[in-house]
Amino acid sequence: MFFLALYLAKLVDWLIHTFHLGSGSTWPGEIALKIDSRFVFHSLAGSPTKIILIAGTNGKTTTSLLVVEGLKKAGKSVIHNPEGANLLNGVASSLVRVSSLNGKIASEFAVFELDENAFSLVLSQIKKPYAVLLLNLFRDQLDRYGEVHAISTRWIKALSTLPKETKYSINGDDPRLAFIGKHLDTNVFYFGANMQDKQKKEIPHDVDSVYCPECGTKLEYSAMSYSHLGDYVCSKCKFSTPEKWTESIVPLEHLSGVYNRYNIRAAVSLLHFALNLPTEQSRELLEGVTPAFGRQERFTASGKEWIVILSKNPSGFNQSIESLKELLGENKTTICLVLNDRIPDGTDVSWIWDVEFERIVSYATNIVVSGDRTYDMAIRMQTKNLKLTAEPDLKRALKLCVKNQGTQTPIVVLATYTGMLEVRKLLIGKAML
Known part of the structure; x- marks a missing residue:
């Protein structure tokens, strides 16, 4: 066999x-x-x-x-x-x-x-x-x-x-x-x-x-x-x-x-x-190693620089937000949050209430929320009086990010696992099978 x-x-x-x-x-x-x-x-x-x-x-x-x-x-x-x-x-x-x-x-x-x-x-x-x-x-x-x-x-x-x-x-x-x-x-x-x-x-x-x-x-x-x-x-x-x-x-x-x-x-x-x-x-031996796909991965698409960061649980999401200080320095940028609830992501998204989203304000000029659970994330964000755009269609959400970004600072995407894969497929045409 x-x-x-x-x-x-x-x-x-x-x-x-x-x-x-x-x-x-x-x-x-x-x-x-x-x-x-x-x-x-x-x-x-x-x-x-x-x-x-x-x-x-x-x-x-x-x-x-x-x-x-x-x-x-x-x-x-x-x-x-x-x-x-x-x-x-x-x-x-x-x-x-x-x-x-x-x-x-x-x-x-x-x-x-x-x-x-x-x-x-x-x-x-x-x-x-x-x-x-x-x-x-x-x-x-x-x-x-x-x-x-x-x-x-x-x-x-x-x-x-x-x-x-x-x-x-x-x-x-x-x-x-x-x-x-x-x-x-x-x-x-x-x-x-x-x-x-x-x-x-x-x-x-x-x-x-x-x-x-x-x-x-x-x-x-x-x-x-x-x-x-x-x-x-x-x-x-x-x-x-x-x-x-x-x-x-x-x-x-x-x-x-x-x-x-x-x-x-x-x-x-x-x-x-x-x-x-x-x-x-x-x-x-590690000198010169670049990030793995979707893990602070950088690339150019639609005329903009992007940083895509997998963020899939409370501790991971909070660390992703904390890393923005080192990634962006004194700059602010458009930030896209993608929340999916498929099997690889986990169907229970209640964990988003343990993420310190209020800290994103320090790094954001615009916030776009997308994914299968767009409105769960939007409600979570609005409780902190954060200004944002909710767009369930991920392709349109990414286009909004490009439209809103007026500087050369990279657009940052924080996404759960399947959301990260979709973002990469839409922006650079790479998928997994």
């Missing part, structure tokens, strides 16, 4: 690319898995490829790109799911693309970013990963995933099946992830933000995990970066921030914001032990 699955999936991949139907990031793998449900396991059985898995709520695609580019600059061959197709079918599609006709994979490394809900399922087929990178856990798509403690419980169970040789890089600023790290036997490397990025004076309202995962007591924070990330201790059971790597690191030119500095640190920490390099050299 494996070879039938491989050949049919390769045919579908060829058709998609030949007729420019998309990127081939999901459908070839979906077909392979329909024929052989253990396709990923069978593809990697006996392969010497070192597999790196990157999981978390926010930052997966950017961090994966950084790790891949770092490995390539070090002269390594790498498999990757570059389009952000982070479910099992995305992993399978990547393997379909690089497998030879006899089912062999020659690459030294495979780097797969994984949806936090799909992580456990993928681990049921990838039994011996070389390394696992855990970025963060935030509330996201409650209708699909549930609360963060439910995700972390599943992760602990899945990770307990991995061999002791697996290496781990974990964001120690996240209490839930630090708790997961305590359940792992060996080879755990923690990273975190330095004090320059921990400037929050009080716990923000978009926090998701401020209670001790050991005993349930509310954690006490001495420093916070954003949401529930920071330096913490439990006054009852003494669960606390683990020792972690927090040395200053030179940021990358095109990746702005505290959340991207976490992504850079995550990538450096992984390259540090994957390549056995000092952190300084690992950071140098």
Whole structure:
């Protein structure tokens, strides 16, 4: 069944690319898995490829790109799911693309970013990963995933099946992830933000995990970066921030914001032990890397410069807004907010009430709201007396942005996942399949 699955999936991949139907990031793998449900396991059985898995709520695609580019600059061959197709079918599609006709994979490394809900399922087929990178856990798509403690419980169970040789890089600023790290036997490397990025004076309202995962007591924070990330201790059971790597690191030119500095640190920490390099050299491998699609991605369309930023949950949206200070400087611009409620976005959009939209005023000359839930977003915005234009038709909304923009400052689009894909398709003609 494996070879039938491989050949049919390769045919579908060829058709998609030949007729420019998309990127081939999901459908070839979906077909392979329909024929052989253990396709990923069978593809990697006996392969010497070192597999790196990157999981978390926010930052997966950017961090994966950084790790891949770092490995390539070090002269390594790498498999990757570059389009952000982070479910099992995305992993399978990547393997379909690089497998030879006899089912062999020659690459030294495979780097797969994984949806936090799909992580456990993928681990049921990838039994011996070389390394696992855990970025963060935030509330996201409650209708699909549930609360963060439910995700972390599943992760602990899945990770307990991995061999002791697996290496781990974990964001120690996240209490839930630090708790997961305590359940792992060996080879755990923690990273975190330095004090320059921990400037929050009080716990923000978009926090998701401020209670001790050991005993349930509310954690006490001495420093916070954003949401529930920071330096913490439990006054009852003494669960606390683990020792972690927090040395200053030179940021990358095109990746702005505290959340991207976490992504850079995550990538450096992984390259540090994957390549056995000092952190300084690992950071140098990342120089010149540009943002992944839809993640502070810049391009020109309709005679205007655009910056498109995926913003899909409270913590992510708040960080996107905060990054505008670094992206725009003293300039103001037209800002387009796109809110969809499809399956990949999550059908529950109540989370928008935890986003600090009032801060957008500091950066906006005009605000245009669009997407499937245009009027939900408009109502949310109007409660702060913000002036805006509501246009459910995304194509017309983007035209309004072009019409309203009278300066050379880039137009900024903050969009949920399917909204981001639609924006890119309308402006630069690129889609996924």
